[in-house]
């Protein structure tokens with residue numbers, strides 16, 4: 245189907261009416277159906293099911309049964325085989341998943357195809373971890389044999405956001421399933437479609453019933469109930485810090501465990517000795533990629549003063565070359581904001597930046613050309629003269645807004661970089677190897693890139709310091725949150741003295 249037909253107002257809505265619970269497609273009991281809006285047109289493009297409290301109860305019961313039944317007892321290599329089959333099916337579905345994700349969240353097809361294809365490799369990696377949950381033998385003395393064994397913790401609730409739905413899902417369900425935990429996935433109410441497609445693939449892969457369940461729904465009902473449910477052992481969540489705090493309250497009664505991947509306000513530091521062309525390639529891309537909707541992006545661009553004016557000019561010129569367009573158009577490099585609320589939020593931060601005294605160098609407006617006027621498109625935006633106390637430098641905007649902050653020397657760069665509640669990612673550009681080491685090791689962030697940005701690998705741990713999160717996703721470390729560590733001590737003598745003799 246050509247692009248114009250897909251985006252036409254006459255195109256039939258994609259219909260998804262069933263939740264996936266206990267290996268079956270079922271209608272919501274106490275939820276209903278909702279329309280999913282295509283952010284490029286502002287019109288509904290799909291109908292999706294919304295589960296409620298009773299649907300979460302059903303899903304937890306099915307997952308619990310799977311946990312007590314086949315899943316935790318299945319040998320790791322058999323779980324691995326199922327995950328590998330899922331990864332193969334996922335790989336074959338990449339073209340279709342990319343189109344659906346582009347419609348649902350507005351990412352451009354050119355980027356999505358690459359990032360979604362890579363997720364097949366992530367699933368393969370997680371499959372390879374399924375028999376690696378190894379314990380240890382602890383030397384004590386001849387009287388006691390001591391060892392640890394790693395056990396899956398139980399039912400896991402995965403709650404995901406709308407900005408990169410398939411990726412945030414992959415790095416949650418991959419390790420949880422590999423560890424032997426059944427999963428209930430509750431995607432964002434804005435982007436449920438690809439989650440339901442994953443259920444279709446899981447069904448085809450042949451996971452035992454209840455091992456993987458998908459219940460789209462609203463945060464305040466389905467999400468909150470999943471968090472409170474006593475039979476859910478861990479919640480793994482990506483989203484806003486404020487939502488994480490609500491979850492902590494909701495989890496108090498059941499002493500719920502949480503893994504969080506929260507916001508970021510990453511410093512992207514350009515030292516004067518950097519390869520400027522490469523640094524600006526990265527810094528502009530990492531301000532505007534995915535329309536600025538990623539917690540990893542370098543939204544604070546720290547530039548050493550001797551090159552500051554030049555870099556601001558380069559950003560201004562580069563902004564003119566960004567092809568903002570319909571997500572399914574191969575020529576588009578930046579799509580819309582993923583929903584109307586996010587568009588409004590970004591535009592409000594443009595006003596905040598201006599009122600706080602930053603200089604709007606370029607952008608800052610909604611795009612109102614004939615083709616894009618109904619979608620949630622916004623111009624690539626650059627603020628200069630920003631200081632780190634301004635709200636646009638402190639708060640997560642989640643729009644294509646670069647806040648450019650000048651600095652003098654290494655010490656000030658590090659001080660500004662760390663002066664934030666967040667600590668997810670950071671980038672720095674320099675030709676000086678000593679400086680690369682010195683600075684990278686003093687930045688308070690879970691992931692630091694030197695002379696590159698946003699490189700990730702399934703085998704490399706990823707997660708936040710400070711308010712950016714708890715636990716790590718990816719890498720071998722990704723398994724730990726989903727495992728319990730049991731220590732067993734066996735006496736070699738069987739002798740126990742009578743203390744009361």
Ligand code: NAD
Pocket residue numbers: 403404405406407430431432433461462463464466467468469471482483484485487488490491505506507508538539586589640641642
């Ligand atoms: P959110 O954090 O409110 O929602 C994310 C997920 O949490 C969704 O699935 C939602 O249904 C669920 N949820 C919401 N309230 C819940 C609750 N009380 N209990 C359980 N689940 C709940 O994010 P949002 O509303 O989609 O976006 C709001 C802002 O968050 C955005 O403007 C953006 O700045 C930020 N955001 C950050 C990230 C990130 O990766 N750091 C991702 C998406 C959004």
